[in-house]
Amino acid sequence: MSTPLVATFLDLPAGSPGGSVELFLDLYTGPNPLIPARAFMLQPTGHRPTLPAGLDLLAVGGKCLDGPAFRRYVTALRQALTAALDPASIGVLHLQHLAFGATPALLQALPQHPRVALVHGTDLLFAERHRDQLQILCETARFADAIVVPTGAMADRLLRLAPQTDRRKITHIPWGIPDHLLTTPPARPPHRPGQILRLLYAGRLTAEKGGEHLAKALSAVPGIELSIAAPRHEFHALAPLLKRLGLHARYLGWLDRPQLWKAFADHDALVMPSTTLEAMGLVALEAQARDLAVLYQPVPGLTDTLGASALATDFTNPQAVARDLARLKSSPSLLLALRTVGRDNAARYPLSATATALTDLGKQLC
Structure with missing residues (x-):
């Protein structure tokens, strides 16, 4: 089976700091990405950073966490993704975080595609503090075909927040560092x-x-x-x-x-x-x-x-x-x-092993 093209979106401005950003760029961007993808981040205000090959930016403002403004933000993201993506070319969705705006936007833009949700940690922390984010997290856990956790601790924390989650969906795939x-x-x-x-x-x-x-x-x-x-x-x-x-x-x-x-x-x-x-x-x-x-x-x-x-x-x-x-x-x-x-x-955590495991999981779902 050929490797399915992934659609994935991290709704942070390009150039943002953080380990989840680095992992995202390591996996999905560059001249020869480990996982072939249509990868998106937000267009930052002000200076446009130098972008790695394969990263597209969405010019959507209004990022927030709660209330009607959050729902408007998700709608704007969904509209931008719909304009940017050809559904026929996409094999599987990689939902970065179980919460935040990118996840529901991708689910709405491509509702028929297999869905792999990746738990990063900040989604769990924000779901604990924000009611709307907890709702998104619970819905994502319900709709995802597979939920990837890098450690057992993340699975435990997820199940405390969303106890109705089907445990059979949870797959342990450690994140990795460049080989x-x-x-x-x-x-x-x-x-x-x-x-x-x-x-x-x-x-x-x-x-x-x-x-x-x-x-x-x-x-x-x-x-x-x-x-x-x-x-x-x-x-x-x-x-x-x-x-x-x-x-x-x-x-x-x-x-x-x-x-x-x-x-x-x-x-x-x-x-x-x-x-x-x-x-x-x-x-x-x-x-x-x-x-x-x-x-x-x-x-x-x-x-x-x-x-x-x-x-x-x-x-x-x-x-x-x-x-x-x-x-x-x-x-x-x-x-x-x-x-x-x-x-x-x-040495137990090469990034290539992470990419291979995620790709194999996507093939099983397609």
């Missing part, structure tokens, strides 16, 4: 006891990512250097707290992926203080693949992905963080062991 990251890691000098421990935070700084917990936990720890790679406006929002705590953080900017991978080599450990859940924690896997130790808050998703391959700590407890960082500073063998088991863990 080329799983080759020989970059050389790095060994860490010597007593050296400054160089920590890196990389990602969004929204409330659920735990930036405030991280700042408070590190403010009393001597002998560390913290670098932050995050969207500029989010770093600026955190900066007053950093100043009050007397914690100096080196701001790296919002790095593109190759820049971030290069920055991994300049640090000893990645910190992930997420407070609620992570769908998968792809940046942690990318760090492990590039020979960087990881410290993480053991929340659902990260626990599934990282387990004992990284050092779990409690970023809400400064004493616990200080103790674990002291262990890393004084024990080069522990850092080396974390790097070794981390590389082995990352």
